[in-house]
Amino acid sequence: MTIDIDQLSKAELIDLNHRIVERLRFLDQMRAHVEMLDFKIGDQVTFQPPGQGPLEGMLTRYNKKTVTVITDTGQRWNVSPTLLRKIKPVKGTNTAGSNVVMLNKC
Template structure:
């Protein structure tokens, strides 16, 4: 265990910076794990605060969020921990039929 009383102000500031960096790394790893559960084209749902549930399609995976396009054309940036899969088929992998 580190005896903080023996550290100088400079050493404490350096330690604090290292702790903050490590916490950011852990958070990024956790977010990355959530991100891996989703692919562009997946049908997903989520519930924004104070609103009804939203269903949409994953259109992009950002660094910390996933961009979702809903049926009305509104784009949402949502943390992947709030998303739930809807249906099993990815729209990109679906069979497409040309309509004349």
């Protein structure tokens, strides 16, 4: 499908521009949402901010385009899910002493 923009009025061009921008925003949000589905609240993740070493923390919240990660030092970061990697839990890790509650499936 081609659109001959030479035949459009200024008002139609402005409307077309607004519709294109909204569509691009929607596509970005959908991409971010799909990437967020790879993670769940409570996952241990790692990421590397520009100019810093890698940080590790726990995913605590989903936002529109990012997720919130609380690092081991207590810092709060909003991070794009594309920059995150899951940390594999060590087998036999004991969650005693943490505030994680294990629920039995019924």
